[in-house]
Amino acid sequence: MRFMFIVKSSHATSPTPELMEAMHKLADREIKAGRMLDNGGLMPLATGAQVRITDGKLSVVDGPFVEAKEIIGGYAIFELLGKDEALASAKEFMQLHRDLMPGWEGTCELRAFASRMAS
Amino acid sequence: MTAADLHRENSHRAILAVWRIEQPRLITSLARMLRDVPLAEDLTQEALLAALEHWPVTGVPEKPGAWLMASAKNRALDHVRRNRMLARKHDVIAADMAEEQLAMPDFDAALDDDIGDEMLRLIFTTCHPLLSLEARAALALRMICGLTTEEIARAFLQPPATVAQRIVRAKHTLSESGLSYETPGGEELSQRLASVLEVVYLIFNEGYTAARGEDWLRPQLCNEALRLGRVLIAIAPYEPEVFGLLALMELNASRAAARIDLQGEPILLLEQNRALWDQLQIRRGLQALHRAYELGGAEGNYARQAAIIACHARAATADETNWPRIAALYGELVALAPSPVVELNRAVAVSMAEGPQAALAMLDRLAGESLLKNYHLLPTVRGDLLHKLGRYEEAHAAFETAADLTGNKREHDLLKRRAAESASAAISSSSNTKRD
Numbered sequence: 094m095r096f097m098f099i100v101k102s103s104h105a106t107s108p109t110p111e112l113m114e115a116m117h118k119l120a121d122r123e124i125k126a127g128r129m130l131d132n133g134g135l136m137p138l139a140t141g142a143q144v145r146i147t148d149g150k151l152s153v154v155d156g157p158f159v160e161a162k163e164i165i166g167g168y169a170i171f172e173l174l175g176k177d178e179a180l181a182s183a184k185e186f187m188q189l190h191r192d193l194m195p196g197w198e199g200t201c202e203l204r205a206f207a208s209r210m211a212s
Numbered sequence: 213m214t215a216a217d218l219h220r221e222n223s224h225r226a227i228l229a230v231w232r233i234e235q236p237r238l239i240t241s242l243a244r245m246l247r248d249v250p251l252a253e254d255l256t257q258e259a260l261l262a263a264l265e266h267w268p269v270t271g272v273p274e275k276p277g278a279w280l281m282a283s284a285k286n287r288a289l290d291h292v293r294r295n296r297m298l299a300r301k302h303d304v305i306a307a308d309m310a311e312e313q314l315a316m317p318d319f320d321a322a323l324d325d326d327i328g329d330e331m332l333r334l335i336f337t338t339c340h341p342l343l344s345l346e347a348r349a350a351l352a353l354r355m356i357c358g359l360t361t362e363e364i365a366r367a368f369l370q371p372p373a374t375v376a377q378r379i380v381r382a383k384h385t386l387s388e389s390g391l392s393y394e395t396p397g398g399e400e401l402s403q404r405l406a407s408v409l410e411v412v413y414l415i416f417n418e419g420y421t422a423a424r425g426e427d428w429l430r431p432q433l434c435n436e437a438l439r440l441g442r443v444l445i446a447i448a449p450y451e452p453e454v455f456g457l458l459a460l461m462e463l464n465a466s467r468a469a470a471r472i473d474l475q476g477e478p479i480l481l482l483e484q485n486r487a488l489w490d491q492l493q494i495r496r497g498l499q500a501l502h503r504a505y506e507l508g509g510a511e512g513n514y515a516r517q518a519a520i521i522a523c524h525a526r527a528a529t530a531d532e533t534n535w536p537r538i539a540a541l542y543g544e545l546v547a548l549a550p551s552p553v554v555e556l557n558r559a560v561a562v563s564m565a566e567g568p569q570a571a572l573a574m575l576d577r578l579a580g581e582s583l584l585k586n587y588h589l590l591p592t593v594r595g596d597l598l599h600k601l602g603r604y605e606e607a608h609a610a611f612e613t614a615a616d617l618t619g620n621k622r623e624h625d626l627l628k629r630r631a632a633e634s635a636s637a638a639i640s641s642s643s644n645t646k647r648d
Contacts, residue, residue: 124442124446125328125442125443125446125447126233126236126439126442126443127438127439127440127441127442127443128233128439130492130496131492170492172435172438172439174229174232174432174435175229177225177226177228177229178229178232178233180226180229181226181229181230181232181233181276182233185233185277188274188275208469209469209488
């Protein structure tokens, strides 16, 4: 089963060097173990834009943005046996934050990919 | 199911999930301390049993990996101490020496090190050519992918007792032969690698041929094989055939969603909806193939097969397929290892590249092959080529022969339909001829 992990936080500060290193180590282990297929960090909200449809109208919001509660900071794609393994993996990832960046708050949301089938 | 049962089952599933992630590190660390892979596996299994006993009561610890490692490590220490005691009792003279040899290994150093070399050793031990292919596959799935014996049995459609016994016997064989801890190097590594790749490809194909509706663990074997392949490129990064095999598996797996219809019937490659092909997996497959080429592995068997699939993966539509390249690659495969089945595939590619006449000449040369005597695809391809050439009577006969040879009901019906089409084409063409 393929999963996407989406990490969200309201903390704008970048990770501590210790957390950075630990996350790199974990990602390296997950890639070498054949579970992580892809990952990436995202630039701050201000560097992006939003294309929206509201009330049937299409509009482009190119900043400044009202600070959202939680902002997506990065993602990873995993191929795992199932949700249990995804949970175990996400907990390990979040525990690193707890240990190495006290005070940090955020969410790692894990979502299964919709399976596609030939009709 | 009572609430307590449900709780126990949920925590068991959570524990096994942690286990799958942590187990390779546990086994490799213990194997280094004990210089014995099967023993290391036994002791890590004991650590798992301890977790299954304790965690449902205490909850999964914050750092489950560290807990498992500490538990496994203590078992290894106990084992070393026991052995040392035995050595003292049995042979007082040798006691000092034994003490020196069995001095407590430096556990913490072992934990921090890169597990790459130990992983290599683990894979080569589980895939030792001394073991049968089935035993190698079972050991690899258990020791590297962390599947339980029960899961392996379900995936291979075999009774759990059979698989359990196979694993016990294989571990015994390794210990008996003194192969419980060895690392092939240099030329031997390349030779032994073939035995490893063979196992990985077997696991992949077992999953790839699984039908829909069978236990979901069966197709999961494809993912486990892919995982093994990705582990292999990390620990043997200069072996081109490792990349070739990974490319072949990634590219084949990329079509998974497109190759079976809702009724579970196969859809031929050229008729598949390419929008359903997995682009992430195709990209990974093409990257792996590129790396195989960079390492000078273009002539490897797996790399060549991957290159053929890559031609399909690169074509946005079936019409854009580079058939001359595919025909040439099949030609190289046949030259490397002559096989009438590959030759038949080559003929199909040649018919797409150069037209039916050239391919028909190739089929004529295959007609006497005893291996293909009862192979329905030979008359099927023949019928197709003859039909395209307007030789409808002969096409009709070929399709009839093919229909008689296939054991698959749906294929039989399809071939009968094609035979009828050729027959009616024969009638209308002959009446056209008369009118002329």
